[in-house]
Amino acid sequence: MNIFFSWLVGLIFGLGLIISGMANPAKVFGFLDIAGVWDPSLAFVMVGGIGVASIGFFFARRRTQSWLGLPLHMPAARDIDRRLIVGSVLFGLGWGLAGICPGPAMVVAGTGALKGGVFVLAMLLGMAVFELAELRQAKFGAKSDVTE
Amino acid sequence: MTIDTLHFTPWAALIGGMLIGTAAALLMLINGRIAGVSGIVGGLLRPVPGSTLWRFAFVFGLLVSPMVFGLFAPLPPIQLDSGYPLLIVAGLLVGMGARYGAGCTSGHGICGISRLSPRSILATLLFMLTGMATVFVVRHVLGGA
Incomplete structure (x- = not known):
C-alpha cells in the first residue's frame, strides 16, 4: 500500500515541478539571474510549496505514526556544522x-x-x-576534514 | 533590477508549488517520510532492508510525470542549453553537495522550511545565494551562456 502511495506522491511531485516551471532549467536561470532580467516566478513555487507543506507538517507533528501506521521519520539533526554549510554551497x-x-533532474530524464x-x-x-x-x-576513524 | 514580465508566471508557479507542497505533506502523513529527492535517491545507494522499494516507487513517479502530464496537455518547454562537460560537473556537485548538506531544494527548501528547521533555513539561503552568485559570475563576469 505504501509503495503505491510513494509512486503517486512522486507523480504529484513531478507534475508540480512541471507546472511550476522548476523542471525547466531556463526558468531556473531566470530566477537565479538577479542581475539580468529577473523572473521571480520560482519564489512563488516556494511560497505555494511551503504554504501547503507546513499545514501537513503541523498535523503530522501531532501524530505518533502515519495514516498507514508507519513510524514518522522526522529529521532530528539540529546542529549547524561545517558539513551543512560546505555541502549547501x-x-x-x-x-x-x-x-x-x-x-x-528526474523529470528531465523522464522526458527521455x-x-x-x-x-x-x-x-548519482x-x-x-x-x-x-x-x-x-567509518572504517578508518574521523580523519576527514569534512566532518566536525 | 528589471523584472522579466514576459516570462513571469506567478499563477502556474503558485499552483505547481502547491502540488509540490501537497506531495511533501502526503509523503509524511501517509508514509512518514520527508519528500527530499536527494535523500530519497541517496538512500538507494545505501540500501537498508525494507526501505528501498518505496524509494524506487517515488523516483518512478517522478520519472513518469512528464508522460502522464503529456496525456492531458502538451508538455511545457524544457530548455537545457548546457553542454555535456558542464552538465557532468554540475551533476557531480549537486549530488555530492546535497548529500553532505543533508538536503536539496525539496528536503531543505520545502520540507525543512515548513518545519521551521534552522538548519534547513540556513541551507536554503546558502544554496540560493551560491546559485545566484554562480549565475552572476558565469553570465555577467565571464560572459558565457
Missing part, C-alpha cells in the same frame, strides 16, 4: 551551473532527454562519492 554551485536540482540522463548519472556518481567517503571514514 557545493550544491548551490552545481545548481547555478546547470539550473537543475535533483527533483527536476539524453542530457537529463547524463545529469542524473553524474549526480556524486552521491556515491559521498557514500564511499562515509564508509572510509
Whole structure:
C-alpha cells in the first residue's frame, strides 16, 4: 500500500515541478539571474510549496505514526556544522551551473532527454562519492576534514 | 533590477508549488517520510532492508510525470542549453553537495522550511545565494551562456 502511495506522491511531485516551471532549467536561470532580467516566478513555487507543506507538517507533528501506521521519520539533526554549510554551497554551485536540482533532474530524464540522463548519472556518481567517503571514514576513524 | 514580465508566471508557479507542497505533506502523513529527492535517491545507494522499494516507487513517479502530464496537455518547454562537460560537473556537485548538506531544494527548501528547521533555513539561503552568485559570475563576469 505504501509503495503505491510513494509512486503517486512522486507523480504529484513531478507534475508540480512541471507546472511550476522548476523542471525547466531556463526558468531556473531566470530566477537565479538577479542581475539580468529577473523572473521571480520560482519564489512563488516556494511560497505555494511551503504554504501547503507546513499545514501537513503541523498535523503530522501531532501524530505518533502515519495514516498507514508507519513510524514518522522526522529529521532530528539540529546542529549547524561545517558539513551543512560546505555541502549547501557545493550544491548551490552545481545548481547555478546547470539550473537543475535533483527533483527536476528526474523529470528531465523522464522526458527521455539524453542530457537529463547524463545529469542524473553524474549526480548519482556524486552521491556515491559521498557514500564511499562515509564508509572510509567509518572504517578508518574521523580523519576527514569534512566532518566536525 | 528589471523584472522579466514576459516570462513571469506567478499563477502556474503558485499552483505547481502547491502540488509540490501537497506531495511533501502526503509523503509524511501517509508514509512518514520527508519528500527530499536527494535523500530519497541517496538512500538507494545505501540500501537498508525494507526501505528501498518505496524509494524506487517515488523516483518512478517522478520519472513518469512528464508522460502522464503529456496525456492531458502538451508538455511545457524544457530548455537545457548546457553542454555535456558542464552538465557532468554540475551533476557531480549537486549530488555530492546535497548529500553532505543533508538536503536539496525539496528536503531543505520545502520540507525543512515548513518545519521551521534552522538548519534547513540556513541551507536554503546558502544554496540560493551560491546559485545566484554562480549565475552572476558565469553570465555577467565571464560572459558565457
